[in-house]
Amino acid sequence: MSETTPLIAHDGPIRWGIVGTGNIAKIFARDMPLAANAELLAVGSRSQEKADAFGDMFNVPRRYDSYEGIANDPDIDVVYVATPHPMHHDITIQLLNAGKNVLCEKPLAMNVAETREMIEAARTNNRFFMEAIWTRFRPAMVKVREFLADGSVGDVQYMTTTMGWNNPFDADFRLFNKALGGSALLDAGIYAVQMVQMVLGKPVEMVSVATLGETGVDENCMITTRHEGGAVATPVSLCVRAVAICA
Numbered sequence: 001m002s003e004t005t006p007l008i009a010h011d012g013p014i015r016w017g018i019v020g021t022g023n024i025a026k027i028f029a030r031d032m033p034l035a036a037n038a039e040l041l042a043v044g045s046r047s048q049e050k051a052d053a054f055g056d057m058f059n060v061p062r063r064y065d066s067y068e069g070i071a072n073d074p075d076i077d078v079v080y081v082a083t084p085h086p087m088h089h090d091i092t093i094q095l096l097n098a099g100k101n102v103l104c105e106k107p108l109a110m111n112v113a114e115t116r117e118m119i120e121a122a123r124t125n126n127r128f129f130m131e132a133i134w135t136r137f138r139p140a141m142v143k144v145r146e147f148l149a150d151g152s153v154g155d156v157q158y159m160t161t162t163m164g165w166n167n168p169f170d171a172d173f174r175l176f177n178k179a180l181g182g183s184a185l186l187d188a189g190i191y192a193v194q195m196v197q198m199v200l201g202k203p204v205e206m207v208s209v210a211t212l213g214e215t216g217v218d219e220n221c222m223i224t225t226r227h228e229g230g231a232v233a234t235p236v237s238l239c240v241r242a243v244a245i246c247a
């Protein structure tokens with residue numbers, strides 16, 4: 001893509017493709033009709049059967065039995081990547097190199113090195129690329145940013161943010177399965193971390209503790225951060241096997 005190639009090169013609704021047919025892909029497809037100027041054109045799955053079932057469920061006209069099918073479809077403008085986290089990196093880079101814009105599920109990748117490569121691919125191809133941190137768009141968060149910008153909350157000195165789920169243990173379930181990116185921090189904690197970053201920016205110092213469960217996955221994790229100017233935050237305390245207690 002050259003620097004002048006427009007992100008969307010046609011009039012009419014933005015044409016979406018989805019990669020993966022799991023839980024969040026279904027919610028995304030269900031809600032697509034609520035978005036103005038958008039059309040769900042295609043779905044890609046590792047199996048034709050699943051692509052067809054998804055297509056029937058959400059009225060998606062093009063169904064591919066591979067993710068490459070989405071990358072190679074010239075009519076798709078932007079792709080929503082909804083696979084487990086360890087699979088985000090490769091497919092996202094493939095899509096960006098094929099000229100697609102990409103909205104990738106959180107967390108973008110498994111580590112910083114993968115994330116940098118994805119960002120580099122977006123820059124090289126001059127494509128839109130975003131992590132699907134939907135909480136940033138909630139009206140309450142928009143209001144928080146307004147309050148921060150107009151100074152009405154003053155100079156923030158301390159923040160605590162908590163995100164957690166109460167899932168029964170299942171070694172095969174994505175949250176507890178290392179091969180599928182299992183991790184309380186990677187699945188839930190990133191919401192708390194990003195909120196601290198939204199308010200206080202990047203930390204200058206950080207320490208953390210976590211409990212590793214029987215599959216070697218962090219089932220909770222608490223981070224303490226210090227920020228320029230002296231503010232501190234505890235941008236997590238999250239869990240996948242317990243109910244959070246706030247005091």
Ligand SMILES: NC(=O)c1ccc[n+]([C@@H]2O[C@H](COP(=O)([O-])OP(=O)(O)OC[C@H]3O[C@@H](n4cnc5c(N)ncnc54)[C@H](OP(=O)(O)O)[C@@H]3O)[C@@H](O)[C@H]2O)c1
Pocket residue numbers: 019020021022023024025044045046047050051082083084085087105106107132134174180187
């Ligand atoms: N924004 C949110 O609120 C939110 C909520 C939940 C999850 N998420 C994120 O969305 C992503 C997917 O989560 P999910 O709960 O939808 O997961 P899921 O139900 O397990 O679905 C993941 C899909 O990815 C595809 N896939 C590709 N390689 C796979 C593999 N090796 N094992 C299993 N599935 C594989 C499968 O689709 P095919 O078989 O059709 O290829 C599968 O249906 C994760 O990164 C998660 O963090 C975001």
